[in-house]
Amino acid sequence: MRFDTENDPEVLRQAALLLERENQKLAKKIIELTAELLALKGGNPEQLKLRIAELEQQIAQKNRLLFGEKSERRGGDEQDVPPTPPKPPQKGHGPKAQPSLPIVEVVHELDEADKVCGSCGGALEAWEGQFEESEEIDFVPRRFELKKHKRQKYRCRCGGCVETAPAPMKLFEGARYSIDFAVEVATEKYCDHAPLERQVRKMRREGLLVESQTLWDQIERLARLLSPGYEALVRHVLSQPVIGADETRWPLLGKNEPSRWHAWSIVAPDAVAYRILEGRSSAEAKQVLGGYEGVVMCDGYAVYKSLAKGENAKTKLAHCWAHVRREFIEAEKSYPEATKAVLGLIRGLYAVEAECEAGAAGDEKRRALRENVSRPIIDRIQEFATTTAVVPGSSLDKAIQYMAGMWSGLTRFLVDPRVPLDNNHTERAERGVVVGRKNHYGSRSKRGTEVAALFYSYVESAKLCGLDPKAYLRRAVMAALRGERIALPHEVAAQG
Structure with a gap:
């Protein structure tokens, strides 16, 4: 089968399932051969156990990268979390309101040859105020202009005074390109992420011949x-x-x-x-x-x-609870039961935050909820970290060690309602x-x-x-x- 040319989703799905099963068989064989090799080399049982755990973790991670979901979103089966209310059913896709667009009315009329009644042959007259109406969003091409500014001069008949109309404001003295032009270039580069060379090609298609160095000079x-x-x-x-x-x-x-x-x-x-x-x-x-x-x-x-x-x-x-959560998600495939418990507790922390208004207006409620609801959850997470038996060097061990190393920063939100749970906004x-x-x-x-x-x-x-x-x-x-x-x-x- 040529995967680069196959377009049938069902064929690709079946191929992926076959590949996953074959991958699992090969992974099992690798573990068996590794165990046999270590035994022949005289390795002790503890070394064998650690090596097999490491291999299982690596294989699980590769399978997750190949076949798993990329999103960090979890299902609703984690403990201690209120169920998420179902989304209302979608009622169809209607036209999106466009309050910022100018409205241009275009009246369409019949040609003179068509203004004839099909029944009696008489002349058709316009029915005042009656139209069949519809909307259409159209594109008006951007246009560059070469403006010639002519500043009128004024003089007095006495010959003692000459005045000239003021010039428009410029980016710098003698500038050939307008302020709006420079702002447009900067916006396209740093807001719309268009490199200057790409802008040069686009402008050329629109009739303006300019070099990228000139655009750089403007910004x-x-x-x-x-x-x-x-x-x-x-x-x-x-x-x-x-x-x-x-x-x-x-x-x-x-x-x-x-x-x-x-x-x-x-x-x-x-x-x-x-x-x-x-x-x-x-x-x-x-x-x-x-x-x-x-x-x-x-x-x-x-x-x-x-x-x-x-x-x-x-x-x-x-410190950021989202980063801690990601560490436990990495360990989830190898340790589903242990990670299910701690991920449920972390999700409970976010459920508490969702009950409060964002910003200073929600600080008092947030302070009270964190003390009465979040703190007991934190105590349970700490108990989990100190009582869970782990294989040294495993993904679960690394996740717990990562969390323990930042514990003071992870719990600072309990005493300061201004501190968010994570750094996702950054x-x-x-x-x-x-x-x-x-x-x-x-x-x-x-x-x-x-x-x-x-x-x-x-x-x-x-x-x-x-x-x-x-x-x-x-x-x-x-x-x-x-x-x-x-x-x-x-x-x-x-x-x-």
């Missing part, structure tokens, strides 16, 4: 104007009592050695700021978070722990950076990393506040050109 100039607002955005995030932090790879092109640059993100409820730095060591962590006085929600990466060390450290760490804020990295392949220069960090901070903060990124960027640029303070996205959103 680099915008970045200079917006720099003060970017620094203010970073300060705003670091002024919040609880923030999320994470880092993801960001390649710097043009080097022979592998790129170690990373995009560091710090996230508040109403803003996100990025810094792209050469590495992910404690030195870079201090550049991003050094001196921060508050709680940082993060994963178990060791550099974050370095920030909270020492008697004078003002940074406290909260990971969501990184989606734009990750998609952009996939499309742009990183940056070509150090300046490119600075410009990318600035625009991603503005764009993702605007989206977080429910603003249109392009409209917000234009507003910010116009304020900068007028010499005014740049209003940050959360401030614009608060103004309505």
Whole structure:
């Protein structure tokens, strides 16, 4: 069978089942041969037991990657969790409302030759106010224009005064491309993830001949104007009592050695700021978070722990229950009963959070529920971790050790209602950076990393506040050109 050309879903399903059964037979044979080999080599029973457990774990993980579900969502069979109410039945797919689109009425009339009655041959007259109506969403192609600005000159008959009409505002003196053009390029690159070369090809199809260097010049100039607002955005995030932090790879092109640059993100409820730095060591962590006085929600990466060390450290760490949950999901195939118990308890923690309103309005209720409901669940999770017998080095052992190593950070939410259960909101804020990295392949220069960090901070903060990124960027640029303070996205959103 040629899998690369077969399109029948049923044939592919049967082939997958056969492959899975064959895979299980081969796995069983590998374990038997390994046991026989260890016995011939004189290995002791404990070594044999550990080796077989390790093989079973590896085989289970590979089977899960090949044939298992990719989602982290669990079924509803975990214990201590209230059942999820069923979704209402879908009533069909109707037309989606389009409140933002302008409405253009197009009246269709009969040709003169068709305005004849089919019964008597008389002339048909328009029936006032009567139409057959329908809707259609149409596409109006984008159009570039070469505007010639003619500034009228004025003079007095006395010859002592000449005045010229003011010029339109420009990105810089002598700029050939408009402010709206530059904002459009920046939005397509950092919001819609279109590389500059791709934009060049698209513009060429639309009649504009331009080079990618010219487009870069526009967004680099915008970045200079917006720099003060970017620094203010970073300060705003670091002024919040609880923030999320994470880092993801960001390649710097043009080097022979592998790129170690990373995009560091710090996230508040109403803003996100990025810094792209050469590495992910404690030195870079201090550049991003050094001196921060508050709680940082993060994963178990060791550099974050370095920030909270020492008697004078003002940074406290909260750790992510979603990461702990993933560790137990990894062990689920090999240890279904043990993991079912702890996954049910973790799900119970999330069920408690779902009962509270998000933000400061739900803090008092959240504090009470966490003390009365979540704390007993935490005690049961701790009891599970200390009493469950595990094979050293197994996936279940690793999951328990991972959880135990971050226990103080995992339980901080019990005493502070502002601390979330997980760092998922920070990971969501990184989606734009990750998609952009996939499309742009990183940056070509150090300046490119600075410009990318600035625009991603503005764009993702605007989206977080429910603003249109392009409209917000234009507003910010116009304020900068007028010499005014740049209003940050959360401030614009608060103004309505």
